[in-house]
Amino acid sequence: MVELQVVLPDESATMPPERLVELAIAAEDLGYGTAWLPDHLLPPGEFGSTYGGVYEPLVTIGYLAARTTRIRFGTSVLVLPLRSAYVVAKQAATLHRLSGERIVLGLGAGWAKEEFAAVGAVFEERGRRTDESLGILRDLFEGRDRGGVFEPQVRAPLPLMIGGTTQPALRRAARYGDEWQGLGLDGAGFAAAVARLRSYGDRPIKVGTRLDWSAGDPGPVVAAAQELVDAGAETLAVSFGDERTALERMTRFRDLFTAG
Numbered sequence: 001m002v003e004l005q006v007v008l009p010d011e012s013a014t015m016p017p018e019r020l021v022e023l024a025i026a027a028e029d030l031g032y033g034t035a036w037l038p039d040h041l042l043p044p045g046e047f048g049s050t051y052g053g054v055y056e057p058l059v060t061i062g063y064l065a066a067r068t069t070r071i072r073f074g075t076s077v078l079v080l081p082l083r084s085a086y087v088v089a090k091q092a093a094t095l096h097r098l099s100g101e102r103i104v105l106g107l108g109a110g111w112a113k114e115e116f117a118a119v120g121a122v123f124e125e126r127g128r129r130t131d132e133s134l135g136i137l138r139d140l141f142e143g144r145d146r147g148g149v150f151e152p153q154v155r156a157p158l159p160l161m162i163g164g165t166t167q168p169a170l171r172r173a174a175r176y177g178d179e180w181q182g183l184g185l186d187g188a189g190f191a192a193a194v195a196r197l198r199s200y201g202d203r204p205i206k207v208g209t210r211l212d213w214s215a216g217d218p219g220p221v222v223a224a225a226q227e228l229v230d231a232g233a234e235t236l237a238v239s240f241g242d243e244r245t246a247l248e249r250m251t252r253f254r255d256l257f258t259a260g
Helices: 017-030 057-065 085-098 113-118 123-141 167-176 187-199 219-230 246-259
Strands: 003-007 034-037 072-075 103-108 160-163 179-183 206-212 235-239
Touching: 003 206, 003 246, 017 034, 017 057, 017 246, 034 057, 034 235, 057 072, 057 085, 085 103, 085 123, 103 123, 103 179, 113 123, 123 160, 123 167, 160 167, 167 187, 179 187, 179 235, 187 206, 187 219, 206 219, 219 235, 219 246
Parallel strands: 003 034, 003 235, 034 072, 072 103, 103 160, 160 179, 179 206, 206 235
Antiparallel strands: none
16 A cells, blocks of 8 residues: 655745644645655755755754654655764654654755855765765664764664665665655656666665646646556655645645545
8 A cells, every 4th residue: 555645845935834734734634644844955046846945854843743643754855965964863863752753764965066065065975975874874773882872762763765766876775775765757767766776685665756746737646646656656755836735735636546
């Protein structure tokens, strides 16, 4: 059974924070299994459809988790090489404990060269730094010594989701991930990406992808979602565009997809 997920609309600095709470509660009530938040620190252009992530995702997740009871929350995706892996581990483990073990940490290497420059990070080193940071996260979450006391310890698994469709991203997912999320794939492209991912290792990894329905008729998006399920997708995360119409689209998509 595929898990429907939602990408919360965090692209507008003028959006009232309470709107995110309303949408998270609605997603939980509608049966969506996970709500994702995007991430950008200092993008080169205005926040919007390209650079989503106005509200810092880990802080926001803490706020939303306190207002919900069942739905998981995750980052899709946190740009890991822009941050200290130790700080991210501490934040995520704390959120996991406070939320009742409802956090999945979605991570990626990033793609906006200008954003790396803006925060003083070296773009060309992002792959190496991401791999090193993932190793640190794994060690801390699984109780291996990193030279100090790590608390709160992770009592229930805190899944790592690796996002991306490039060869390095797929290798990274095979080595470190519990979940993988693609983007912009049709059924054939999804199946090919999963086959490549599986070729890099035999660890069990839940596989899924993201879709967008921000305008137009829902028919093609519902059909694309079914094609992805037929291709083996275990999760489908849908972005519903502008926060003013997101709830209507979220409800309609759920109804149409489950009816099919």
